[in-house]
Amino acid sequence: MAKTKAMLLEEIYxxxxxxxxxxxxxxxxxxxxxxxxxxxxxxxxxxxGLFRLPAYLTGLKSGKINGNxxxxxxxxxxxxxxxxxxxxxxxxAHNVAVPALVTAAQxxxxxxxxxxxxxxxAALWPEVEAIAEKGLAAIACTNYMPSVxxxxxxxxxxxxxxxxxxxxxxGKTPVVYDMATAAMALGDVQVAAxxxxxxxxxxxxxxxxxxxxxxxxxxxxxxxxxxxxxxxSGLSMMVELLTAGLTGETFSDETKAQDNADGGPPIGxxxxxxxxxxxxxxxxxxxxxxxxxxxxxxxPGEGVRLPGERRHKNRLSDAPRKINLELLEKIALF
Amino acid sequence: MAKTKAMLLEEIYxxxxxxxxxxxxxxxxxxxxxxxxxxxxxxxxxxxGLFRLPAYLTGLKSGKINGNxxxxxxxxxxxxxxxxxxxxxxxxAHNVAVPALVTAAQxxxxxxxxxxxxxxxAALWPEVEAIAEKGLAAIACTNYMPSVxxxxxxxxxxxxxxxxxxxxxxGKTPVVYDMATAAMALGDVQVAAxxxxxxxxxxxxxxxxxxxxxxxxxxxxxxxxxxxxxxxSGLSMMVELLTAGLTGETFSDETKAQDNADGGPPIGxxxxxxxxxxxxxxxxxxxxxxxxxxxxxxxPGEGVRLPGERRHKNRLSDAPRKINLELLEKIALF
Numbered sequence: 001m002a003k004t005k006a007m008l009l010e011e012i013y014x015x016x017x018x019x020x021x022x023x024x025x026x027x028x029x030x031x032x033x034x035x036x037x038x039x040x041x042x043x044x045x046x047x048x049g050l051f052r053l054p055a056y057l058t059g060l061k062s063g064k065i066n067g068n069x070x071x072x073x074x075x076x077x078x079x080x081x082x083x084x085x086x087x088x089x090x091x092x093a094h095n096v097a098v099p100a101l102v103t104a105a106q107x108x109x110x111x112x113x114x115x116x117x118x119x120x121x122a123a124l125w126p127e128v129e130a131i132a133e134k135g136l137a138a139i140a141c142t143n144y145m146p147s148v149x150x151x152x153x154x155x156x157x158x159x160x161x162x163x164x165x166x167x168x169x170x171g172k173t174p175v176v177y178d179m180a181t182a183a184m185a186l187g188d189v190q191v192a193a194x195x196x197x198x199x200x201x202x203x204x205x206x207x208x209x210x211x212x213x214x215x216x217x218x219x220x221x222x223x224x225x226x227x228x229x230x231x232x233s234g235l236s237m238m239v240e241l242l243t244a245g246l247t248g249e250t251f252s253d254e255t256k257a258q259d260n261a262d263g264g265p266p267i268g269x270x271x272x273x274x275x276x277x278x279x280x281x282x283x284x285x286x287x288x289x290x291x292x293x294x295x296x297x298x299x300p301g302e303g304v305r306l307p308g309e310r311r312h313k314n315r316l317s318d319a320p321r322k323i324n325l326e327l328l329e330k331i332a333l334f
Numbered sequence: 335m336a337k338t339k340a341m342l343l344e345e346i347y348x349x350x351x352x353x354x355x356x357x358x359x360x361x362x363x364x365x366x367x368x369x370x371x372x373x374x375x376x377x378x379x380x381x382x383g384l385f386r387l388p389a390y391l392t393g394l395k396s397g398k399i400n401g402n403x404x405x406x407x408x409x410x411x412x413x414x415x416x417x418x419x420x421x422x423x424x425x426x427a428h429n430v431a432v433p434a435l436v437t438a439a440q441x442x443x444x445x446x447x448x449x450x451x452x453x454x455x456a457a458l459w460p461e462v463e464a465i466a467e468k469g470l471a472a473i474a475c476t477n478y479m480p481s482v483x484x485x486x487x488x489x490x491x492x493x494x495x496x497x498x499x500x501x502x503x504x505g506k507t508p509v510v511y512d513m514a515t516a517a518m519a520l521g522d523v524q525v526a527a528x529x530x531x532x533x534x535x536x537x538x539x540x541x542x543x544x545x546x547x548x549x550x551x552x553x554x555x556x557x558x559x560x561x562x563x564x565x566x567s568g569l570s571m572m573v574e575l576l577t578a579g580l581t582g583e584t585f586s587d588e589t590k591a592q593d594n595a596d597g598g599p600p601i602g603x604x605x606x607x608x609x610x611x612x613x614x615x616x617x618x619x620x621x622x623x624x625x626x627x628x629x630x631x632x633x634p635g636e637g638v639r640l641p642g643e644r645r646h647k648n649r650l651s652d653a654p655r656k657i658n659l660e661l662l663e664k665i666a667l668f
Contacts, residue, residue: 076443076613076614077441077442077443077613078412078413078442079412079413079442079443079444079445080442080443080444080613080614082614082616107411108411108412108413108414108442109410109411109413109414109446110413110414110444110445110446110607111413111444112443112444112609112614114614116616137575137576137579137580139572149633149635150630150633150638151638152633152635152636152637152638152639153630153633153634153635153636153637153638154633154634154635155633155634155635157629157630157633165568165572167572167575167579175571175575177568179565179568209635227562227565228561228562228565228566231513231561231562231566232562232565234499234511234513234641237509237630237641238473238499238501240626241471241501241509241623241626242471244622244626245471245501245611245615245619245622245623245626246471246609246611246614246615246619247614247615247616248614248615248616248617248619248622251626251629253629273444273607275446275580277579277580279410279411279414280410280414280416280446280448280580280581280582281579281580281581281582282416282450282581282582283582285579285580285582288578288579288582289575289579292574292575292578292579292585295491295585295587296484296487296491296571299483299484299486299487299488299489299491300487300488300489301483301486301487301488301489301543302486302487303486303487304484304485304486304487305486307568307571
């Protein structure tokens with residue numbers, strides 16, 4: 001087991017905040033970003049917690065990321081807002097995009113926020129969860145840098161291209177998930193490599209285009225595969241088209257070509273869709289869905305867990321979180 | 335190899351049309367339905383061609399399906415149309431839903447059509463392709479009857495719950511796919527069972543909840559699995575929530591409980607989303623995307639096929655299609 005240090009949530013927040021401000025972020029943005037990183041650790045989503053901080057700091061220090069960004073929104077139609085992230089990190093764009101999107105969807109039943117010029121390297125569930133907490137269903141996706149070979153190819157072309165979904169349950173915690181369309185999230189492969197673990201077959205190819213279960217062989221010159229073969233590959237292509245084709249931002253391979261290769265997160269687009277069951281559904285949708293969730297949870301077998309349940313359970317604890325010591329040493333060097 | 339009969343597309347259409355009218359469909363609806371079945375055979379999508387006709391005829395004869403249905407549309411907001419299928423087969427509802435949805439999305443950038451009270455047993459790509467041919471991106475999904483066990487369960491609960499996606503390429507054929515969120519479409523498992531073929535591991539469980547590669551063991555008392563484990567399971571749950579939770583129609587397990595068990599298609603809801611790159615994208619989206627499609631098609635490896643390419647190629651041929659003889663004998667009995 002890797003060595004860890006116990007840290008209170010408040011300490012995690014302060015560490016992130018201090019380092020972000022030192023690296024050139026203003027306090028407004030540092031506060032938004034530190035909250036997202038702390039919440040990921042709080043919920044047990046380690047690969048999207050402090051693990052991301054070094055890349056943020058790198059991008060801020062290289063000047064690629066604008067630490068003083070104030071994203072702007074442009075309400076083009078009653079159902080569509082265009083969001084310019086102004087070269088800031090994605091959570092600072094969500095801060096203005098989500099309220100505008102929610103307002104639009106609550107009026108017309110469905111709305112899109114298309115975010116461009118932002119740097120997304122955080123978990124994807126916080127934004128859909130925030131929308132679901134306003135009583136709306138949500139879908140989000142974002143692209144990245146080439147790290148996944150499309151079905152039929154042996155070269156990285158797609159990003160890990162996650163899709164997130166959330167369903168509102170007023171009075172209860174929403175059902176929320178995000179999933180990489182890669183067989184495994186790059187962050188999880190990196191964590192496995194760091195911790196000396198193997199990955200399942202079908203996760204990726206090595207630098208010779210051969211299948212491998214060594215995460216380090218995938219990270220160093222190899223390539224991830226989409227989950228579920230050509231189906232996951234189709235979904236990953238959809239993510240590229242929604243986040244680049246539809247937003248006007250760069251496709252993953254274009255992103256790489258223009259990135260400064262500082263190791264910080266790459267620029268990219270994000271697609272956010274919000275839908276109102278209150279407007280669209282005919283019947284008493286809350287009871288209808290509550291009963292659905294009860295039936296699925298009661299199915300025979302090992303047990304069906306509602307997506308997001310574990311995260312919401314982790315959230316209830318105020319206990320210190322175990323943070324990887326090597327990571328803390330790395331952060332201290334910034 | 336199963337015995338086949340060569341039939342011209344026109345003959346396929348006429349066979350379907352005649353049988354549908356005999357079973358109680360009016361000519362307007364029979365024409366819409368026969369076109370969809372013929373187009374599936376034309377494009378090489380055999381599991382959604384004449385293979386579906388016996389179930390349509392069964393449902394019409396039992397009185398479950400309304401052969402004279404005229405779906406109605408209700409424009410609730412500028413971006414949302416509610417469609418009542420009036421107990422007809424789904425393509426008769428698409429006939430009015432798609433034009434209304436396209437008009438809405440061309441104005442506001444994004445729109446939803448939520449269809450309820452329709453019987454969906456056709457391929458899912460025709461409706462998204464029709465939307466893409468109007469210059470819009472589209473996502474569609476529909477639920478069904480329980481045939482897939484959620485990750486963690488060993489009992490059928492989800493339908494095969496397909497998702498379809500289409501991306502417009504004005505002047506060229508759109509990129510179009512549909513995929514079951516089941517490891518395999520039930521129709522394909524049925525065809526494999528009929529033809530005495532095996533299916534890949536991970537496709538389903540037998541009646542004892544054990545993994546099997548015998549399609550007949552899955553069809554008879556067994557259960558399909560979602561593709562890609564818990565990820566496909568999450569997507570299948572999303573389809574249930576969009577097609578039942580959001581439309582107000584029945585979840586797959588509720589559908590089964592109220593079905594008359596005649597073997598015809600079950601009632602259900604459908605979710606249709608249309609998005610306008612013309613309104614949403616910033617740049618010259620057509621060139622931007624054309625260049626993306628060129629790059630992905632040129633990747634090293636066995637070769638990346640753009641989804642829908644094979645179908646569009648099949649479509650160019652006027653040659654007779656080979657139709658399973660046993661299927662034709664079955665149809666003749668109606």
